[in-house]
Amino acid sequence: MPDKSSTQSGRVYIVGGGPGDPRLISVRGVECLREADLVLYDTLVSPLLLRHTKAQCEHAGRESGPGGPRVNQDEINQRLISEAKAGKIVVRLKGGDPFIFGRGSEEAAALAAEAIPYEIVPGITAAVAAAEYAGISLTHRKHASSVAFVTGHEDPTKPDSSLDYQQLATWPGTLVFYMGLHRLTQISSELIRHGMAAETPACVISRGAQALQQTVTSSLSTIAEAARNAKLVAPSLTIIGDCVRQREAICWFEQKTLFGTRIGITRPDGQADGAINQALELGAEPIVMPMIEIGPPADWAPVDEAIKKLPEFDWLIFTSANGVQYFLDRLRTRDYDARRLAGLKIAAIGPATAAALTAYCLTADLVPDEYRAEALAGALEPEAAGRRVLWAGADRGREVLIDRLTSAGADVTKVATYRNVDADRFPADAARLLRAGKIHWIGLSSPSIARNFANLLDDEMRSHLGQTVRLATISPVTTAAAKEVGIPVAAEATTYTWDGIFSALQRA
Structure with a gap:
């Protein structure tokens, strides 16, 4: 819908943020975030995307999570309308693509009904990104000439399933089921019952395109059991078809040197981008936890x-x-x-x-x-x-x-x-992960950062140090400061920069 009515009027951008890796958002998506007065973001959106905006940011997801409680769709629609009518530029930031199992079209329809100017900004959908980060091409001239995106989680209020398993079982290509981890036994059984070969290659990808991505491959008949044994968690995608066989040859993301690692970035917030990008490039998940501000x-x-x-x-x-x-x-x-x-x-x-x-x-x-x-x-x-x-x-x-x-x-x-x-406290996400012992490394880049980090630790956080949470320092001087305040150092940079810290982590 055109949004040229007035430079002073409110409007809404429905933006696909892409899945997992925050670098996958489009240039247009970043432009909208920089222009926004208010960002309403989904549960699955990477918090690092919010670094592109100075707007007020609020969780508005249909699932509860670290960002906040569940918000129902009608509330979200009404909030978009009311804020735009108040003259604000609103970004509705969604994971993946807003129109692929994302309810973005419902939000657009609600805006159109109220004559609110809006724009749709496409995003990379989860199926494409997760598959490619797992080394799977959904189409291939030797394996599959078509791909079908299928919901694995239909509207629970519908009296009957609208999925035609007879048609899906004979689909001449790749099937991708979104959000179907909890129904994987039923999905695989129905496909086999309707004629799909039990030995058809299958794959489940959990936390796709993220540092903690987990990928399990098996046959269709055993994929549900394999996923349970691996303790996979949502969000997930299930891929079924011969294209899954490519993974053995072209799996690339999981080969990165710090894949599977969470790294605490303690630099001042406005100066953390370089370290964040370095962590992402090495396959790690950066956790922003500034210990000082400038x-x-x-x-x-x-x-x-x-x-x-x-x-x-x-x-x-x-x-x-x-x-x-x-x-x-x-x-x-x-x-x-x-x-x-x-x-x-x-x-x-x-x-x-x-x-x-x-x-x-x-x-x-x-x-x-x-x-x-x-x-x-x-x-x-x-x-x-x-x-x-x-x-x-x-x-x-x-x-x-x-x-x-x-x-x-x-x-x-x-x-x-x-x-x-x-800083007088850890950011909420960092504090939660620290108490659970789930930040693998934390970089300390100055004596003052080391001292304040130690000062902010509670007993539960401190109990994980040297065990599941390890510390890396930028220099011998920072190591000495850390030891003075009683926190153990597991790695020390030989080049006294953040690049040196990352090199130390790769050697450790």
Whole structure:
């Protein structure tokens, strides 16, 4: 339905978020999320998709889950209508594709009846993504020239099944049953009773296109028992047909080095995307659990004074990308540009900090081989005597640079260009998984993160550490901080970056 009536009017986007892997959402879907005032999301939607929006987000699923209780379809329809009539841009975010067993057409019909402008944004349906992540092509020129999508969970209020098992049993291709795990015995028995061969290849995929994906293959006659023995859980798909045989040759997703692993990402929320994407690329499930947040300093006056006196310094030191961003942005707000840094040499603690400088068209004069304060101090010490050094950093942290450079004869001034604020609780999903011992690894990327992580643990969470929940640190300094607060470290990065943490996990 056209939605051009007014740029001020409310409207609804019914968006398919794809299944499992949050990277499978369409570009258009992301655009809608960025535009939204309100997002009503389904139970099966990856929470990582909500990182694309700054809108108010509410669970509105027909099944209860970690996001909230069950909401019935009529309530959802009325909420979409009322919010759009109030002038809001609403995204109805659904798992998979909204029109493939997703009730998206019912929601569209309700909007159309009220003349609410709306748009349908297709998504990758679960059958396609789960099958391909399991190494199964639903069509193949040698095995199947057709595919049928079938509900395994019909409306319980219907007096009779509308499925024609006679027709399904003789289907000349692949059958895919959505949501039929609890009825698998009945489905397989009916197909066999109506003539499908008992030895027909069959497969059940649980949590498709996710790090915890489980795939069980068997014959049609034994697939229900095989799924029970594997303790598969919903959401699931059942695939029946000769195409299942391909899995042995082209199963790819489960070969990723960290497949089946949940990894806690403790970086500040606004800076976690790189680690999240790295976890996904390696086949892991990232659990976002920021231990600190970053903000501007309580008082800009010391920074402004340092900017005023920049020509008096010889070296400008940055020990984080945050320091670069906050200092150089402040420089601009004071009506200066890069020319203010003329005559200064710039030191960066590591490649990530140096990369942050390049975004401002600046190149670090010095980056140590080892990415920690001791190495940076060692690289600067030969040039320190008689030099004036400005360190633009956090409001807290170790004083190694000040102590060593001062001892080497430098005059060091430190200004806090940003604040680290400790989180006061774990996110609800992370807390639930921690208490169950179901986060396999947690990356600790600074001493302050390690200390706050330990501070937030309750006894139940702590009981899993070193057992089902293991910790990996970014450096020896972070390892020492973790040990000081009584939490065990199972792996330590040799390169002091998040890439180094992931490398340590792969070696462990």
